[in-house]
Amino acid sequence: MSRPEARVDSERLAALPPLPRDDDGPVFAAPWQAQAFALAVKLSEQGHFTWKEWAAALADEIKAADDRGEADDGSRYYFHWVAALERLVTEKGLTDHPGLAERKEAWADAYRHTPHGQPVVLHDRRSLTHNDLLPTDTYTSDVSTHPSEDS
Secondary structure, eight states: OOHHHHHHHHHHHHHSSOOOEETTEEOOSSHHHHHHHHHHHHHHHTTSSOHHHHHHHHHHHHHHHHHTTOOOSSTTHHHHHHHHHHHHHHHTTSSOHHHHHHHHHHHHHHHHTSOTTSEEEOOOOTTOSOGGGSOOSEEETTOSOOTTOOO
């Protein structure tokens, strides 16, 4: 990575609310967290929203959680990340609330019907308006938590 790219990445990360990280950068407890992170970066790079808009949306989600009295122990950080991402993609017209709900249910159904340790695969992508913007449709099913889980 060249120095200007490293500076941009550092500047982007610095603009966010405290990010789970170590000396090498962001850390993820589960694959879906890395996918959500990558999707936000990609959508911003494609010009769907600025990084400043993204940081503000994430900060708003974290503040709303705090206002609801949710503990700020870091365990819910990427759930806030996904909520901010969902809000921005609907606000920007990349999808709509029914499309998101349908997609979440399709993932939940696929996850429930996939044997442990096998890849979760979606076969129906009809509800999406921007298929090329979504992360890969295969994950391993041995992840203990993912964004569709209620807490």
